[in-house]
Amino acid sequence: MVGLKKSEFISFSDLDEVVYLLKNISEFDLTGYSKSSLKRRIERFLSMEKMDLVDLKSAILNIDGFENYFIQELMVNVTEMFRDPQFFRQLKAKTFPYLQTYPQLRIWSAGCATGEEAYSLAILLKENNLLNRSFIYGTDVSLKALDFARKGVYPLAKIKSYTDNFNKAGLASEFSSHYTAMYDAAIINNEYRNKILFSTHNLVSDHVFNEFQLILCRNVMIYFDKELQEHVLQLFYESLALFGFLCLGSKESLYGHAIKDRFKVIDSNLNIYQKVK
Amino acid sequence: MKGKKDNIVLIGGSAGSLLLITEILENLPARLDYALCIIIHRSSTFSSEIEKSLSIKLNRPVIAITDKTPIKNGIIYFAPPGYHILIDPPGTFALDSSEHVNYAKPSIDVLFESCAQIYGQYCTAFLLSGANADGARGLKAIEEFGGKTFIQNPSDALIETMPISGIQESRLSTILKNQDIIRYFSDNLQLS
Numbered sequence: 140m141v142g143l144k145k146s147e148f149i150s151f152s153d154l155d156e157v158v159y160l161l162k163n164i165s166e167f168d169l170t171g172y173s174k175s176s177l178k179r180r181i182e183r184f185l186s187m188e189k190m191d192l193v194d195l196k197s198a199i200l201n202i203d204g205f206e207n208y209f210i211q212e213l214m215v216n217v218t219e220m221f222r223d224p225q226f227f228r229q230l231k232a233k234t235f236p237y238l239q240t241y242p243q244l245r246i247w248s249a250g251c252a253t254g255e256e257a258y259s260l261a262i263l264l265k266e267n268n269l270l271n272r273s274f275i276y277g278t279d280v281s282l283k284a285l286d287f288a289r290k291g292v293y294p295l296a297k298i299k300s301y302t303d304n305f306n307k308a309g310l311a312s313e314f315s316s317h318y319t320a321m322y323d324a325a326i327i328n329n330e331y332r333n334k335i336l337f338s339t340h341n342l343v344s345d346h347v348f349n350e351f352q353l354i355l356c357r358n359v360m361i362y363f364d365k366e367l368q369e370h371v372l373q374l375f376y377e378s379l380a381l382f383g384f385l386c387l388g389s390k391e392s393l394y395g396h397a398i399k400d401r402f403k404v405i406d407s408n409l410n411i412y413q414k415v416k
Numbered sequence: 417m418k419g420k421k422d423n424i425v426l427i428g429g430s431a432g433s434l435l436l437i438t439e440i441l442e443n444l445p446a447r448l449d450y451a452l453c454i455i456i457h458r459s460s461t462f463s464s465e466i467e468k469s470l471s472i473k474l475n476r477p478v479i480a481i482t483d484k485t486p487i488k489n490g491i492i493y494f495a496p497p498g499y500h501i502l503i504d505p506p507g508t509f510a511l512d513s514s515e516h517v518n519y520a521k522p523s524i525d526v527l528f529e530s531c532a533q534i535y536g537q538y539c540t541a542f543l544l545s546g547a548n549a550d551g552a553r554g555l556k557a558i559e560e561f562g563g564k565t566f567i568q569n570p571s572d573a574l575i576e577t578m579p580i581s582g583i584q585e586s587r588l589s590t591i592l593k594n595q596d597i598i599r600y601f602s603d604n605l606q607l608s
């Protein structure tokens with residue numbers, strides 16, 4: 140993105156107006172999103188599409204299906220396999236001994252983007268003989284990201300950094316044993332894809348859809364304000380089995396949220412919590 | 417928009433800037449009437465070591481920014497590696513894990529541009545040594561929104577690329593030698 144001149148930044152009231160329009164004509168309510176990030180994403184969208192605010196508002200109102208495209212472009216889908224390798228180490232060390240006692244495991248990767256987090260989990264479960272009793276739900280609002288996730292095909296160019304992460308996560312196998320390389324792509328093994336269902340779920344407006352022993356929602360709520368975070372945490376609380384685990388991103392925590400009292404801190408650095416009441 | 421009581425000072429640096437930053441911090445007066453936010457390019461594996469050791473060394477709180485950290489006068493903040501930092505009105509840090517900007521995450525431009533729009537004339541920024549052009553556009557935005565900008569004299573910088581691109585992009589920046597930068601902070605020179 141090239142640098143913006145002062146006149147090319149949109150104002151916070153322009154932002155509010157766009158959010159309001161979207162909310163009125165679609166099911167997308169971005170009211171609770173972090174203002175500065177969202178504003179920057181809209182500016183990026185306008186410069187990529189060579190549109191101005193007037194064009195944008197008119198497109199939202201007049202072009203059928205525009206809002207779906209627009210929303211997907213606003214979402215940040217950046218992710219990695221084994222993002223924060225230490226997290227996967229501690230997840231295994233601190234939650235698997237307990238999760239092992241369940242005959243069946245339902246796991247939710249909320250805001251899964253292009254699926255790397257869900258596949259990383261599947262690989263970790265497999266290596267600890269838990270995959271056969273597990274089922275993973277990967278959900279997101281971005282249809283484009285979910286399509287990508289379902290394919291489970293990643294550019295080989297990314298595999299090097301994914302392998303670095305993998306090697307730091309303390310697994311015994313070779314990362315290359317979990318995918319097949321073809322031309323310039325890595326195709327994740329079928330056994331993992333069969334254990335994950337990718338589908339749409341909007342954390343803002345959709346409800347509880349199952350009961351889980353483990354929920355991961357990492358680097359999603361950083362885009363929400365405190366109030367919306369509160370709402371989403373309540374949704375996770377209601378979706379968790381008693382003694383189920385909730386994992387947040389490396390810079391997020393339950394600290395400062397009333398719901399914290401219902402959780403036990405399992406790892407305060409890596410933000411792993413257990414529902415205890 | 418912020419009022420007079422809410423000044424913020426930003427220091428952006430990359431390769432070769434940490435020594436000067438440490439010196440600035442060691443010479444800070446006990447009381448700061450502004451929030452000080454430091455953003456440097458560093459790798460994720462370096463993690464939170466800088467904040468912890470500085471906090472002990474300086475015997476004052478040095479905070480690694482996390483999700484929705486409130487911005488308070490008198491506090492020193494560091495941007496964590498691996499996330500862009502923006503500022504949400506009325507005054508909290510917001511994290512964003514979107515694409516790298518200028519090959520950097522955190523990007524100095526992203527923070528400077530966001531801060532310019534919230535703090536206007538109450539934003540002051542310094543751009544120090546570094547090997548890429550990050551920060552230059554951000555300085556320009558701060559100028560355009562009425563803030564003050566300073567650049568380390570390239571001849572004092574261990575790596576001059578970043579100061580030079582800052583000078584090229586921003587017209588109004590004051591160029592300072594290292595000891596003047598340190599003195600600016602130690603003597604609490606005119607912050608708005």
Ligand SMILES: C[S@@+](CC[C@H](N)C(=O)[O-])C[C@H]1O[C@@H](n2cnc3c(N)ncnc32)[C@H](O)[C@@H]1O
Nearest residue numbers: 214216218250252279280281341342343357358
């Ligand atoms: C930065 S990615 C995080 C991916 C992964 N969890 C990780 O940590 O690497 C954030 C994801 O949250 C999704 N998201 C944003 N708002 C959402 C909402 N209201 N409901 C569900 N997903 C949402 C975005 O589409 C995006 O794919």
